[in-house]
Amino acid sequence: MYYSYFGLRQAPFKITPDTRLFFPGGNRGAVLEALVYAIATGEGMVKVVGEVGSGKTMLCRMLERELPENAEIVYLANPSLSPDNILHAIAFELHLPVAGSEDRLKVMHALQEYLVRKHAENRRIVAFVEEAQSMPLETLEEIRLLSNLETQDEKLLQIVLFGQPELDESLMNPHIRQLKERITYSFYLHPFSIAEVRDYLSSRLRASGYKGMGVFTRAAIRSLTRYSKGLLRRINILADKSLLAAYAGGEIKVRTRHVRRAARDTEFVTKPGAAVLAMALSFCLALAAIGWFAWQRFIPVSALVEDTRLFKDVPLSGAIGRGLEGADSPKQP
Template sequence: MYEKYFGFRERPFQLTPSPNWFYASKLHKRALAYLQYGLSQGEGFIVITGDVGTGKTTIANQLLSQLSQDEIIAKQIVTSKLEPDDLIRMIASSFNLVVTEHTKACYLDAIYNYLKRLHSQHRRALLLVDEAQNLPLASIEELRMLSNFQINGKPLIQSFLLGQNELNAIIQAANMEQFRQRIIASSNLSAFQLEDTKAYIQYRLQQAGGALDLLSDDCYALIQNYSKGIPRKINTVMDRVLLFGYLEECQQINADNVSAVLEEIAQEVANLRPQAEPSTEPRPNTAPKAASLLNELSGIIDNELEQKLKLVKELDALLKRQQQLLSSRDNND
């Protein structure tokens, strides 16, 4: 909608990851370098972790775009809470393998035969497992077992794990020692700092054919504060900011424009929160029942007090009688 107005060739802040829009921040360069290093080693696991929206999938897509199918057949799967058998089926399906029987043994046999064919063609398989934090420990262990498919001591398949920060805790479990020993590199993606956020926005504006000074300098701190430096959140808010600028016919977007957009978003979020609906049923009048209970309780208390006072009087009379008897005995002596 706003592309023509701002002179963009395409929308600069789409949410769908694309290799053409890869912004190589320092941390992203390091993570990509680890993936490339893992490929050069041809063995072991590479683990990339980070918060939601920090760019793990974007890095994976960037790596896949650089691969030659003459050397590596790469497949990417996105996992849910798959048990080991289901994971094996998904891997076989991702490589388009057909089995005669739907048993784990048949799936494993099909995968092994496929990997051997690739090896005979001087190629190998690469598996990128996205959202790996969703996998149970047993399923991660199944990935390790797949790395045991070897010929002359050379692994036939290599796996890269991409996941949220919870994946680190899973890998550190006591019974994951054998898996940890096969990790040859790992990297954690963190959020952008303010200067990275500004550079990221300007990079995307430039890639789309827009002007670098489309946003005034005072906009970036507001965007950083809202997004916390998470690329996906930056994309979301910037898309709204550009739409606002188009609707308001802004030549340059300033801090007031960004603040207006952030207020709109905050109001939308507030409206989405569930609110308790007032009950339409009349509330019962509990006053008479409460008064009755209070009267009954008061009567019980009064009765108990009366009984206790009676006992006190009787005890007092006994003490006086005892004193009189003692006094009479002393006089007789």
């Protein structure tokens, strides 16, 4: 592979979250600090929204690492949980002695007893809900009810919702407006700019052992930003393939042609041929629509000559005139 060729001791652009390679730029570090603060101060519910591949999972792993030792984490990674199943899922993660056949009331009672006991021990229970945008509305409403578990001064269960922008659309539903009102902090993970992509690439390479000058040219960084749309997962995929292309060509710099080659080998990038074909198809459909519209409005000459009285006072000439005269004249034997 290209690792030793570029003086790297590990893969710099793996798509699996590696907290050792966390990049605090692009507002990620500020969001992480705000999340730690919100949980440390006992805020009940927090929301983090970002596009697919914007770094939500990495942020989730970093949050777990940065929280104080008295925090106990519950992961809810299955978005298809029903309202009853989510209670059992939390009980299972907390190792509560609750059978799968127990009804909702008993599970809620056992969970509340556990949370009260942990609160007395000065411990915090924090639930990380991933892919929250795919959860049924009824399950999101159940999460709101869980946020009602509290003492006189603090929430017993703190909840962090991680989701795609569709989560905000779900929260606009009037049936769960009370859940939206319970969210005290909301954060959005924006795509990276060209400058942030440049710093991100450099940070990852340095953390992976690279000690030379910049590997990616400025033009290559602009091209990579355009193809990736500033999304971290796409940046990682394209950067990895671009480094491989430069290595295969025996070059020590990643240039625009290497990024283009990587983009051609990547599913999420629209292929130029496909774009041209789509444009050509759209053009043909537009022409067909115009032709159909014109045909609908066209009145053939035969319709006009059905009653020749329309033309008795109109001088006619040319082929149309001769045609009409022929139509009025009796056929010669």
